[in-house]
Amino acid sequence: MPRRPERTADPRRRRDGRRGGNRRWTSGAGGAARAAVAGDDPLARPERRRIRARPGPRRAGAGERVPSTWRNVSAQRRYCQTWRELVGRLRGRVQWAPMRMLWRPIVDKVAPYDAGKPIEAELRTGAVIRLSANESPLGPSPSAVEAVRREAARVHLYPDGGSTELREALARRLGVGADWLVVGNGADELLGLLGRAAYEPGDDVVIPQPAFEPYATEAILAGANVVASPLDGYETDLDDMRRRITARTKAVIICTPHNPASTIVPGGRLEAFLGTLGNDPPLCVVDEAYRDFCDDPDTVDGVDLVRRHPTAIALRTFSKIAGLAGLRIGYVIARPECIDVLNRVRAPYNVNRLAQVAALAALGDAEHLERTRAVVLAERPRLRAALAERGAPSPPSQANFLLVKVGDRAASLRAGLARGGILVRDGAAVGFPGHLRIAIGTREQNDRLLAAWDRALAA
Numbered sequence: 048m049p050r051r052p053e054r055t056a057d058p059r060r061r062r063d064g065r066r067g068g069n070r071r072w073t074s075g076a077g078g079a080a081r082a083a084v085a086g087d088d089p090l091a092r093p094e095r096r097r098i099r100a101r102p103g104p105r106r107a108g109a110g111e112r113v114p115s116t117w118r119n120v121s122a123q124r125r126y127c128q129t130w131r132e133l134v135g136r137l138r139g140r141v142q143w144a145p146m147r148m149l150w151r152p153i154v155d156k157v158a159p160y161d162a163g164k165p166i167e168a169e170l171r172t173g174a175v176i177r178l179s180a181n182e183s184p185l186g187p188s189p190s191a192v193e194a195v196r197r198e199a200a201r202v203h204l205y206p207d208g209g210s211t212e213l214r215e216a217l218a219r220r221l222g223v224g225a226d227w228l229v230v231g232n233g234a235d236e237l238l239g240l241l242g243r244a245a246y247e248p249g250d251d252v253v254i255p256q257p258a259f260e261p262y263a264t265e266a267i268l269a270g271a272n273v274v275a276s277p278l279d280g281y282e283t284d285l286d287d288m289r290r291r292i293t294a295r296t297k298a299v300i301i302c303t304p305h306n307p308a309s310t311i312v313p314g315g316r317l318e319a320f321l322g323t324l325g326n327d328p329p330l331c332v333v334d335e336a337y338r339d340f341c342d343d344p345d346t347v348d349g350v351d352l353v354r355r356h357p358t359a360i361a362l363r364t365f366s367k368i369a370g371l372a373g374l375r376i377g378y379v380i381a382r383p384e385c386i387d388v389l390n391r392v393r394a395p396y397n398v399n400r401l402a403q404v405a406a407l408a409a410l411g412d413a414e415h416l417e418r419t420r421a422v423v424l425a426e427r428p429r430l431r432a433a434l435a436e437r438g439a440p441s442p443p444s445q446a447n448f449l450l451v452k453v454g455d456r457a458a459s460l461r462a463g464l465a466r467g468g469i470l471v472r473d474g475a476a477v478g479f480p481g482h483l484r485i486a487i488g489t490r491e492q493n494d495r496l497l498a499a500w501d502r503a504l505a506a
Contacts, residue, residue, distance in 0.1 A: 157264045176495060178486040179470040181306070181337075181448045183370030184422050185489070187405065188415040191371065194408035195401050206400040209390075213398075213407050217378060220410060221350050226383040229390060230406075232397050233375035234336060234364050238265045240379075241298070241360070243392040245330060246271040250297035255283050257307065257478020259334065262300045271297065281308040281442040281450065285320045298330040303347055304337040307477040307484050309444035314347035321356050332360045336377075337446035339368035339416070340423050346445065353380050360385060365402075367447060368416055369409040374402040423447045423487045430485075430493050437500060439483075448486045450479060457481055463503025469496050 210230035218225040231237040238261050246252065248270030254262045256275040263273045274296070276288045283305055292299065303312040321331060335349045349361025364377035376398055379389060409416070427449070431441055434451055441449040453460055457474060461483060464471055474482025488496065 153268060153270065156267050174468045175470060176468060176488060176492050177470050178448075178488055178492070178496065179472040179484070180372070181367065181446070181484075181486045182372055183367060183419055184426075184447075184487060184492065185370060185415070185419045187370040188409050188412040190408040190412045190415070191369070191405040194404040195374075198400055198404045202400055204400070205396050206398060206403055208395045208397075210398050210403055213403050213410075214378075216407055216410050221380065223350060223353075223380065224383070226386060227353070227380055228378055229381075229386050229393065230376065230378045230398050230403075231393070232377075232399075232402075233366065234259075234334065234362055234377045235261050235375075236397060237362055237377055237379050238262065240389045240392055241330070241332065242266060242269040242271075244388045245297055247297070249295065251291075251293060251295045253288050253291050253296055253299045253329075255288070255300070255302065255305070258300070258302055259306050262302075262334075266298075278305075278308060281305075281310050283308075283310070283312050285312065285316055289320060289323060292324070292329065296329045298332055300332045300334065302334040302336075304341060304444070304446040306334075306337065306446065307448075307450050307472075307474070307479060307482075308442060309337075309446045309448060309450050310442055311341060311343055311346055311445045313343075313345040315345060317347050317352070318355075321352070321359065328356075328358050330358050330360060331356065332362065334362045336362065336364045336367055338363070339420055340427075340447045341445045342424055343445055349380055353382065357382055358385075365406045365409060368419055369406065370419065371402070371405055371409060374399075374405055376402040376406050422489060426487050426490060426493055430487060430496075433493075433497055434485075434500070437497075437504070448484055450474065451483045451485055452481060453483055454481045457483055459506075460500070460503050463506055464496070464499050467495070467499030467502060469499045 211225075213230055214225045214228045217228055217230075221228075229237075229240070231240065242265035246266055246269035250266075250269075250271040251274045252262075252266040252271050253274045253276055254266070256277055266273050272295075274291050276284060276291055278284060279287070283301060283303070288299060288301075301312055301317065303317070304310060305312075317333075321328070324331075331352075333347065333349050333352060335347075338346065338349070349359070349363070352359040353361055359381070361380040362377065363380065365374070366372035366377065379386070381389070427444055427447075431444065431449055434441065434449065439451045439453050441451045444450070451474075457480070461471055461473055471486075472484035474480060474484055477484060485496070487493070
């Protein structure tokens with residue numbers, strides 16, 4: 048290949064290794080890579096790329112080294128390998144500096160939510176009974192299933208961004224205005240709305256521990272401080288929570304019935320607690336996901352709390368009593384001024400079409416809702432007594448599950464139940480080592496659970 052003629056627009060420039068010329072070369076890999084590669088191996092040098100110099104003479108400043116011009120294509124081929132070859136050589140020889148932080152450091156403080164492993168796939172059995180996720184024993188209403196079928200052909204259309212028809216139906220059922228309600232993609236999203244709308248760095252959020260993990264997760268991600276209030280055995284300790292409230296407290300979260308303890312905060316005690324918070328109280332968020340399974344006459348009613356206390360907020364869901372856990376839909380009951388703030392941070396179209404029509408149909412099927420409740424209320428005391436006879440006591444439950452104390456037998460019992468096709472939740476995963484959390488199933492399912500329990504004990 049013929050030599051390329053050198054261009055020297057300025058005769059004052061030196062024609063040796065230090066002169067510049069009209070073309071100059073700069074490193075494409077940077078000085079850090081040059082310094083990292085030891086020795087004079089030309090193939091270890093960073094690849095260089097050619098850029099056009101500014102017009103006019105160029106002189107090196109004080110202490111500046113002007114890169115040498117490479118004189119011909121052969122030299123370029125010898126010294127300037129492809130970027131892929133260069134990286135391949137450097138990978139084994141250079142300790143690269145870590146990439147700058149792209150993610151928020153605060154994310155390191157939270158762990159992904161552990162919903163339990165898909166043991167059904169591991170067992171490879173078609174007769175698995177899931178009693179591990181507090182799901183409805185009867186599933187969704189047939190009316191809800193049919194509504195989803197009819198609506199499936201319209202999923203190419205955006206849903207109603209405000210869930211208007213569903214909010215109006217809920218308002219009629221609860222005796223409040225539609226502007227007292229906001230519908231969300233499950234309780235998880237609703238807790239996220241509270242975090243975005245209310246929590247700021249430095250705020251305190253008082254939470255009973257252990258409890259549903261997203262309570263703490265949303266507070267941490269907002270930069271707030273989680274102030275943990277330990278349970279008193281299986282009971283929420285309102286006196287301890289009150290002692291932990293300060294001027295920095297932005298919210299107090301109470302779960303009644305409690306997950307995973309299954310116990311309630313009596314309505315009278317909760318009213319007295321709210322009355323001690325003064326004239327400028329924090330938000331009091333009451334999670335009532337399991338309220339429909341309560342038969343205690345002193346069960347709190349979140350709607351009444353919201354009517355009497357401006358900073359009270361109630362969370363409810365269609366996942367449990369309505370059997371729509373797979374569609375992810377829940378709602379907040381609060382004063383209109385609170386709802387307005389939550390709507391400002393809510394994503395548009397946050398609840399899909401299928402979830403909206405299914406929830407609306409479920410509300411209209413009062414018979415199915417009552418049948419689901421009746422199954423739980425009938426089977427809960429029977430299963431609790433049967434397990435207690437087998438040396439596995441549990442606190443009096445007001446939810447659709449039991450928290451059963453089994454001690455150091457937890458792992459072996461859970462494994463034995465799994466071999467029998469019965470899935471239950473490891474208590475250690477929800478803050479209660481030595482326990483199993485067991486959802487209330489149908490009579491047939493509970494009988495199978497007890498039979499598998501006996502086999503596991505005998506093994």
